[in-house]
Amino acid sequence: MYNITLIPGDGIGPSISESTKRIIAATGVEVAWEVHEAGIPAIEKYKDPLPPQVIESITRNKVALKGPLTTPVGGGFRSINVALRKEFDLYINLRPAKSFIGVKAAFRDIDLIIFRENIEEFYSGIEHYIDAQKSAAETIGVVTRFACERITRAAFEYARKHGRKKVTLVHKANIMKFTGGLFLDVGRAVAKEFPDIQCNDKIIDNMSMQLVVNPHQFDVIVTTNLFGDILSDLCSGLVGGLGLAPGANIGYDVALFEAVHGSAPDIAGKDLANPCAMALAGAMMLDYLEEIGASKKIQRAIADVIRNGKSVTRDLNPDNYVGTVAMTDAIVRRVEEL
Template sequence: MSKRTFKIAVLGGDGIGPEVCDESVRLLQEVERRLAGVAFDFQHHSVGVGEYQRNGNALPDSTFAACQSSDAVLLGAMGLPNVRYPNGKEIAPQLDLRERLKLYGGVRPIRLFNEADTPLKNFGAGEIDFVLVRESTEGLFYGRDAVLDPDADEAFNTMRISRECTEQVCRLAFQIARQRDGMKKVSLIDKANVLSSMVFFRKVFDEVAQEFPDCEADHVYVDASALFLVRDPKRFDVMVTENMFGDILSDLAAGLVGGMGMAPSGDIGDSAAVFQPSHGSAPDIAGRGIANPIAMHLSAAMMLDWFDDDNCKVGAKMIHAAITRVLADASKRTPDLGGSLSTSEMTDEILQAL
């Protein structure tokens, strides 16, 4: 039987990015070995701070072209806080990828695998389980290229909310809610009591909600949602929000289930997608072999689930089930969660549980 081949662009990036990315490639190779009908063609490309320092371009044209021609992009982490552009901004080619590939939907699943990993009381495995969907190409990030006048007395950025991107991300959020076993509820997180751009976001959200009569829709102000995430995270099933709000709330949400090392993500467009852990490059632990690979592995599973292929979906379930089995034992943790397993040892545990 012929196998369907998926071409995957692998961008390790900076800091711990290559370490966790290589571990996920190792995991995916074992999954591939167990799946009869698919093959993965991993193609590695240089990107990030190292590439910027060598050639002056953190996202070379050849790398971007490879991302365009691939079925998906698997990305580790990019950027180092102490290496910046002349204008003072951190190097972040992942943002360029989102914008140039039109990856409007930043999907951030949040799930608690073990009660030992949450700072909240009285929550067991699976009792914190929601998805935050962040519009990833505009919002307040739209103004990130504004030029700062060093002699000016003020500075400002523009928040852009377009009908097209808002419809796309809201529709994606409702589609995700339909597919989940949860409440089939989508909560818009906005600041419509203050910002006219958020009034518009809410208007478009309400229009899209009419297309999904089988789903519940509600609105929560962003400040209230931060409170509810800590006090009552069970009230959320799928959350959808603007770029900057999503950037902040996704970190808070990750903290509820063990931290950034447990938080996967996928940036989704109509014809392209990038999958990466929500964490940064963590240069303070780079090269020590102690980074938590769980978020990277869960991101790889998201990639398999995104592929339109039944075999790949089986592979995604295999990874999820193996991670669930490993994390059920609270002693099997990397140092960020108080354990002693190395990055590769954690992957070994998951491989054994497949």
């Protein structure tokens, strides 16, 4: 029995969280869910977007699963995701991008994984207006040797453990010679410790072009915070969009898994949301817990249901679709068959 913190989120979050609970239960893995609210629901109830009981629960359980949370644009409270990453030093943002047969996408047979440094650089929250009139502002991006080394080392260790052949360092060292240069220098030094893994580097703008021209040339990608944020969504677009995009935030002692898409308040409560990203995040969580068989069952079941195409949500088949609950039912049945 695992004790796991569940933050359902808002918008479509509660419905896809319920789907994921059902799918995980179908594998036979027993979970005691500690359900807590954060973001807008928590403000409405506790006047705090990140109540202390959420932090206490994650600290106690060490593993959390999180649905999408709305972050106000330009004002309001800061991102809960960023706050949780900082609180628990979740320095690895792990974003796989894998093709599914049956999904309309520009490419087939994509199997990429992005390691994004999750704590530093331009998401550190070091920003302010520089005059009283608020006519100009600045954001400071701090990059440390320590953070560069641990994220690149994590990428190479992952590549070796999972039989991956190549790691690509993505940077802008030609212009950002100190911050980008530090990341590149450290990455190259770490690469020398892994002679069995091929290493190359790409400047971010060229990398963006190369991904949409020939993504099959890449395997494991490691980069800094801002570039990783952008490239991870770009890679999701290569395989059909964020509806199939899970993510993990991993530290030394704590890990948080999530659907990386938004809260989609326009379809909340309408039984239209695709449950796959959240369920795949659940599969990543089970893999982290070394419930490898259960994780593979979920991944295969989702792939089989999508390939069949008869029990998928509107985003996957606009002409002949079912709702969130019906797609969840189909995935659960397939998990139980495997």
